[in-house]
Amino acid sequence: MRTETDLHDAYTTLADHAPDGTRLVIPTGRAPATRRPRRTRSLVIVAAAVGIAVPLIVVAVTRQTDESVAPAASRWAPMFGLDLPEGWHVDSRYLEPLRQRAVVYGADGQVCDVVVYHAGVFDPDRIPADRGKVTINGRQGFIVAMSDLVPDRTPGVVFPRQLVWRYDAGRWASSACSSRAGADRDKLLADELTTARAVTRHPEPLRFPLRISGLPSGWTVSSASRVFGPRMAPNPPEVALELRPSSSASTSPVPAAPRPLSRPVVTVYFWPRAWPVQQPRSTPLTINGHSAWLWHEPPGATPQGMATAGILFMVNDTTIGVDASGWLVDVDATLRQIASALQFASDPADQSTWFDSVDALP
Amino acid sequence: MRFEDWVRSRLAGLMRFAMVLCCDAGLAEDVVQEVLVKAYQRWDTIERLDRPEAYVRRMIVNEHLNWRRKWARYLPSASVGATEPVADFADENAERAELLAELAKLPPRQRAVLALRYYAGLSDAEIAETLSCRPSTVRSQAARALAALRIELRPGVPVPPSPKPGADHAH
Numbered sequence: 001m002r003t004e005t006d007l008h009d010a011y012t013t014l015a016d017h018a019p020d021g022t023r024l025v026i027p028t029g030r031a032p033a034t035r036r037p038r039r040t041r042s043l044v045i046v047a048a049a050v051g052i053a054v055p056l057i058v059v060a061v062t063r064q065t066d067e068s069v070a071p072a073a074s075r076w077a078p079m080f081g082l083d084l085p086e087g088w089h090v091d092s093r094y095l096e097p098l099r100q101r102a103v104v105y106g107a108d109g110q111v112c113d114v115v116v117y118h119a120g121v122f123d124p125d126r127i128p129a130d131r132g133k134v135t136i137n138g139r140q141g142f143i144v145a146m147s148d149l150v151p152d153r154t155p156g157v158v159f160p161r162q163l164v165w166r167y168d169a170g171r172w173a174s175s176a177c178s179s180r181a182g183a184d185r186d187k188l189l190a191d192e193l194t195t196a197r198a199v200t201r202h203p204e205p206l207r208f209p210l211r212i213s214g215l216p217s218g219w220t221v222s223s224a225s226r227v228f229g230p231r232m233a234p235n236p237p238e239v240a241l242e243l244r245p246s247s248s249a250s251t252s253p254v255p256a257a258p259r260p261l262s263r264p265v266v267t268v269y270f271w272p273r274a275w276p277v278q279q280p281r282s283t284p285l286t287i288n289g290h291s292a293w294l295w296h297e298p299p300g301a302t303p304q305g306m307a308t309a310g311i312l313f314m315v316n317d318t319t320i321g322v323d324a325s326g327w328l329v330d331v332d333a334t335l336r337q338i339a340s341a342l343q344f345a346s347d348p349a350d351q352s353t354w355f356d357s358v359d360a361l362p
Numbered sequence: 363m364r365f366e367d368w369v370r371s372r373l374a375g376l377m378r379f380a381m382v383l384c385c386d387a388g389l390a391e392d393v394v395q396e397v398l399v400k401a402y403q404r405w406d407t408i409e410r411l412d413r414p415e416a417y418v419r420r421m422i423v424n425e426h427l428n429w430r431r432k433w434a435r436y437l438p439s440a441s442v443g444a445t446e447p448v449a450d451f452a453d454e455n456a457e458r459a460e461l462l463a464e465l466a467k468l469p470p471r472q473r474a475v476l477a478l479r480y481y482a483g484l485s486d487a488e489i490a491e492t493l494s495c496r497p498s499t500v501r502s503q504a505a506r507a508l509a510a511l512r513i514e515l516r517p518g519v520p521v522p523p524s525p526k527p528g529a530d531h532a533h
Binding site: 003004006008010011017018020021024026027138139140168169 | 365366369370373374376377378379380381382385387388390391394395396398399402457458461465476477481511513514515
């Protein structure tokens with residue numbers, strides 16, 4: 001039979017195992033802001049590199065579904081850091097309205113995707129009750145098989161299991177590693193555990209070479225990304241900011257849709273070297289005091305992009321003129337408005353002049 | 363006193379109390395985090411109380427008891443209310459580790475009664491006030507919990523010294 005002294009001793013033991021509280025956020029300053037209205041979500045595009053500076057805006061055609069977003073007041077503030085083992089490195093970071101991601105390369109060439117979802121985005125009811133449990137940094141995690149958590153869907157790439165865990169109150173995180181066929185399943189799971197346990201609550205700022213202010217009505221930033229590691233491409237962009245119009249974007253009605261409708265995506269790429277603008281096919285412009293060109297391919301067609309001298313470049317696709325609701329986007333005017341909304345760092349080649357994500361993104 | 367200064371001086375005690383209450387380090391953090399946000403919004407009132415720490419401790423108890431209802435949609439049902447202590451008690455003796463495991467399986471309200479009585483050192487009347495129930499309910503909840511834990515009440519044996527009123531930062 002136990003005694004009350006045993007109970008008291010047990011409580012002392014339990015209290016001695018209490019977290020130190022350093023991971024908590026202590027409110028300071030003015031009262032916390034209330035939630036903003038829900039906004040639109042989108043997909044990710046990206047690429048990157050190093051060196052001198054040149055942003056590029058690309059317009060791609062992508063089917064998009066309207067999904068609700070629950071952004072916090074600091075939606076663009078990085079939510080997590082990574083303290084990776086030796087030999088591992090962060091390839092890229094992505095900020096999105098619903099989640100934040102990092103792509104991590106392991107010492108053996110494995111690729112892992114770490115995601116922290118904003119509160120309420122990840123539905124834990126998806127986790128089957130009989131899933132294996134693990135502990136991730138003191139939090140309960142589960143071994144699952146959810147293909148949508150996998151970063152690389154290339155044929156021949158295997159991703160048998162993934163990890164999800166409770167990151168903090170209301171927020172969940174996932175870790176998914178992939179490798180070519182033949183990979184040891186247990187090794188992949190071990191890599192996922194390594195990656196998950198490297199996630200910290202001490203994020204470093206994510207900086208961008210330009211600040212966006214005054215986008216065309218209804219357009220929002222749907223993804224902002226930085227690439228840090230070397231890529232296969234010889235001259236990949238270092239930064240990509242993806243913009244999409246919501247249904248309230250300023251567009252014009254189209255009586256009869258000429259083709260299956262989709263919404264435009266404009267991506268601002270920031271290249272380390274000047275983009276080779278094809279001068280003969282370009283229309284010279286001046287944007288925010290910078291020389292710029294509208295680029296037509298073929299000549300005379302809807303502009304495919306826009307570039308400034310060593311600074312800005314936009315590419316477009318002639319099929320983007322119609323969005324999902326049957327409204328025509330004025331490509332020329334839209335590209336000019338977006339270009340006008342970009343404020344560049346004083347010296348884009350000097351990262352110390354770049355803007356923190358919270359300042360850079362609207 | 364500024365809220366952040368008060369929290370920094372009491373945080374360790376609040377975390378210890380939450381850990382005793384929740385038997386789960388992650389849950390203890392979540393509960394205290396929620397309470398800090400709420401207490402911050404009401405700090406003008408709380409600061410003027412005789413014992414702000416007692417009020418915040420009561421908020422922690424209520425947050426813990428409401429936690430299941432509040433976060434149920436975010437959490438796998440298997441982990442709600444049935445969590446085992448996340449802390450590693452391998453270094454403790456087997457008997458104590460077993461007791462801790464059984465504590466974690468108690469219903470949250472019974473766990474709260476025991477934590478308030480044997481860790482925070484509150485009287486049954488004070489516990490009743492904290493839990494908004496009658497002292498007789500406190501006694502019956504405590505009796506059930508002690509029976510489930512097979513703890514013998516020995517009249518005449520003094521209860522270990524209670525950390526009240528500064529239980530939050532005792533130890």
